[in-house]
Amino acid sequence: MNTALGIIGYPIGHSMSPVFQQAALDACGVDARYMAYQVAPDEVEEFVNGLRQPAVLGINVTVPHKLAVMPFLDEIDDWATEAGAVNTIVNRQGRLTGHNTDGYGFLRALRESAGFEPRGRRTLVLGAGGAARGVVLALAREGVGVLTIANRTPERAESLAQLARNRGITSSPIPLPGPELIESAATAELIVNCTTIGMTHGPGEDETPLPGDAIPPTALVNDLVYNPIETRLLREAAQAGAKTLGGIEMLVYQGAASFEMWLERPAPVPVMLEAAIRAMQSRI
Numbered sequence: 001m002n003t004a005l006g007i008i009g010y011p012i013g014h015s016m017s018p019v020f021q022q023a024a025l026d027a028c029g030v031d032a033r034y035m036a037y038q039v040a041p042d043e044v045e046e047f048v049n050g051l052r053q054p055a056v057l058g059i060n061v062t063v064p065h066k067l068a069v070m071p072f073l074d075e076i077d078d079w080a081t082e083a084g085a086v087n088t089i090v091n092r093q094g095r096l097t098g099h100n101t102d103g104y105g106f107l108r109a110l111r112e113s114a115g116f117e118p119r120g121r122r123t124l125v126l127g128a129g130g131a132a133r134g135v136v137l138a139l140a141r142e143g144v145g146v147l148t149i150a151n152r153t154p155e156r157a158e159s160l161a162q163l164a165r166n167r168g169i170t171s172s173p174i175p176l177p178g179p180e181l182i183e184s185a186a187t188a189e190l191i192v193n194c195t196t197i198g199m200t201h202g203p204g205e206d207e208t209p210l211p212g213d214a215i216p217p218t219a220l221v222n223d224l225v226y227n228p229i230e231t232r233l234l235r236e237a238a239q240a241g242a243k244t245l246g247g248i249e250m251l252v253y254q255g256a257a258s259f260e261m262w263l264e265r266p267a268p269v270p271v272m273l274e275a276a277i278r279a280m281q282s283r284i
């Protein structure tokens with residue numbers, strides 16, 4: 001076996017990617033190993049240059065290196081340039097290209113796992129960090145309807161709303177929490193949690209960014225948090241009669257997009273999803 005794939009981060013022990021990417025490689029009979037590489041910030045340049053060798057198909061990139069890898073690549077695609085972050089590097093005959101599959105993974109999860117078409121739909125995004133930026137850019141590309149962005153730090157919500165307005169989307173920032181949040185949720189057709197609230201070992205473990213009684217039964221609630229698989233937000237949304245979508249689908253679809261770029265063949269998404277869910281359940 002001499003084909004190499006993997007993920008770099010610092011630290012990297014928490015990453016789910018090796019589990020579902022290896023499952024995909026095995027299911028497709030590809031003789032390759034997907035490894036996790038812990039790379040310190042001062043080793044990034046040397047590591048990226050080492051990816052030009054023929055045995056390497058490419059790698060995924062996670063925190064804190066998504067921006068740091070960019071100067072060492074030969075080309076960066078539109079999604080990664082807009083997001084200001086690379087999560088996938090492809091090696092073709094020593095030429096390295098940078099991509100960002102988060103937005104694509106988010107949209108594919110919405111469409112394929114929840115049957116939801118975002119064009120023209122009134123949407124509430126909770127949070128304004130890195131994940132929210134990718135989600136807002138993806139929604140703006142698809143011509144989402146009125147877009148409200150709720151965040152604890154108001155300046156970050158305003159700057160994301162401005163990003164959406166620059167792309168022709170009607171968008172405004174509101175505080176999280178607050179009465180405007182409850183008001184905005186009441187008419188939202190799509191609610192996406194991009195905060196870390198509800199995340200295992202996070203600051204707001206088993207908390208929710210939005211009270212259950214503020215969730216309309218007609219909405220789709222997508223929580224990007226994937227650990228735990230069922231967050232309090234998703235539990236309360238289901239109790240309110242709303243449709244729900246967890247974060248593990250986006251995680252797998254963004255990885256499937258990387259797989260498809262490296263191997264130029266369809267990714268076995270059901271296999272990847274099953275491996276990710278099984279691994280997550282065994283972590284609890």
Ligand SMILES: NC(=O)c1ccc[n+]([C@@H]2O[C@H](COP(=O)([O-])OP(=O)(O)OC[C@H]3O[C@@H](n4cnc5c(N)ncnc54)[C@H](OP(=O)(O)O)[C@@H]3O)[C@@H](O)[C@H]2O)c1
Nearest residue numbers: 127128129130131132152153194195196224225247250251
């Ligand atoms: N499913 C997937 O594929 C996928 C992909 C990417 C990320 N995620 C998940 O998405 C979540 C966000 O990731 P990120 O990279 O965007 O993180 P980030 O850049 O650190 O942003 C964190 C966001 O959470 C908000 N927040 C944190 N603690 C809060 C609190 N106690 N009260 C109110 N707001 C709070 C922050 O508000 P301030 O701006 O006020 O600090 C900010 O908006 C994580 O759980 C991550 O695992 C999932």
